[in-house]
Amino acid sequence: MNAETSRTTGTADTAPRSTNPPARDVVRREWFLTRLSWHLQDHPGREAKQIVRDLRGELTSAAADVGMRQAVRDLGHPLVLAEGYRAHLGRRVPRWTAGAVAAGLAVAFLVYLGFAYAFGTLDTLEALGGGTVTRYPFGAETVFTSGADGIAVESTFTWQGVVIFVLVAAVAFVLGSRAWRALG
């Protein structure tokens, strides 16, 4: 049995004391672990959570000796530390979070294109003196109206439009996450 165990199983005067670190240390530790978690997204989820859990304990232990600031500093940059873990992983795994971000950005870009197209069409109609025109952006029948009463855009729901959005999101997700790494 090691000394640590002996202390904790000893008499009342050696019983564990309150061990909550100061709030500032907790914030410093959790901020580091949050950044590390982002960079650990290459890891299988269960192992990444275990790494963060272990490091939380190690940081708190080290902080008792050298202070939380130094304990965090000793771990270096979270990106470099995550790369250290990744190097010991021995294989490459998908980056699902990056894939989700890429898919979100791709969909947002399509929405932006839709709005740009709509405002461009309405501007053109207004420059021509107003009127109504029907177009099919992303396969959806859309009626643009511009007149003295104001402007209007009416669009219908089509499966073709949904397929385009889903397809673009899927391609961005696959490329962004390097999903093929899951195959081998």
Next chain:
Amino acid sequence: MSPTARDPQLLKGVLPMLVLLLLAEHESYGYELVTRLQADGLDDIAPGTVYPVLTRLEREGLVASRLVPSSSGPARKYYRPTPDGDAELASSLRGWTALSATVRAVVHRAPVPTTEESS
């Protein structure tokens, strides 16, 4: 670079063996293991170098861990070699002994270049 500066790549190759060796002496939690390595002469080794090694050794079943309540913080995770870890350590030591003998023989035979700084 100082004349005694260590090549990180050299250390990287033997660190798992050193970790297993120290844990075979007696179990340790991560930060304690770092301080033991530093006390043994690797004074520039960082926790960020050691923790990934511990994680890999545990994933590969070469070390086992247990949580031990601590009087100065949260429960600490103590590591010790498993039987597979002992076998790996023995194998690593054999490999290291053979390699270091070869390196020593070559180093002793070859002339050591001198530099301005060391002269």
